[in-house]
Amino acid sequence: MYKSPEQFAATNKANVEALLAVANASFAGAERLAALNLNSARSFLEEGVSNVKALLAARDVQDAVALQTAFAQPVMERGVAYARSVYEISAQTQEQLAKVFESQFSELNRNVAVALDQAAKSAPAGSDVAVAAVKSAIAAANSAYDSMSKAAKQVAEITEANVAAATNATVKAVGAAAAAKPAKKAA
Numbered sequence: 001m002y003k004s005p006e007q008f009a010a011t012n013k014a015n016v017e018a019l020l021a022v023a024n025a026s027f028a029g030a031e032r033l034a035a036l037n038l039n040s041a042r043s044f045l046e047e048g049v050s051n052v053k054a055l056l057a058a059r060d061v062q063d064a065v066a067l068q069t070a071f072a073q074p075v076m077e078r079g080v081a082y083a084r085s086v087y088e089i090s091a092q093t094q095e096q097l098a099k100v101f102e103s104q105f106s107e108l109n110r111n112v113a114v115a116l117d118q119a120a121k122s123a124p125a126g127s128d129v130a131v132a133a134v135k136s137a138i139a140a141a142n143s144a145y146d147s148m149s150k151a152a153k154q155v156a157e158i159t160e161a162n163v164a165a166a167t168n169a170t171v172k173a174v175g176a177a178a179a180a181k182p183a184k185k186a187a
Contacts, residue, residue, distance in 0.1 A: 055067055109142060
């Protein structure tokens with residue numbers, strides 16, 4: 001099979017574009033993650049300073065304990081929100097990268113099919129069985145890839161649902177614990 005310089009150039013251009021798409025998606029995800037980290041650090045620092053000032057202004061131990069209890073739920077909620085944001089950024093970046101890789105895989109499959117068809121045209125007589133076997137193997141590999149891809153997407157969806165349920169349960173548990181402490185003191 002002979003490829004012209006134009007075909008090589010087109011293939012190289014497509015590969016460079018795919019590489020740029022991967023790099024851009026990776027850098028965009030890293031940039032969003034860095035911005036989230038900086039904003040979260042700033043917010044946590046400001047809140048920490050405010051909480052320390054409030055604790056220093058407490059008149060007795062009971063006031064200090066009440067303040068610490070009051071600080072617990074908002075801190076936990078912000079921590080959970082941070083974790084959700086990190087997960088969302090990671091999931092979105094992974095989705096973008098998966099699209100690029102799926103596109104590249106589809107293009108590779110198409111190129112292999114074209115090359116196989118061209119090879120079959122110039123193959124010696126009687127090689128039809130071998131060509132059919134190779135085509136069958138490629139079809140089986142593609143089917144396996146599709147099945148694995150679908151299974152991976154289902155696992156990702158289940159994981160996302162479980163993460164959401166776990167974070168909601170954690171927030172509720174902290175809220176219930178924070179609400180229960182003042183109720184015990186009142187009794």
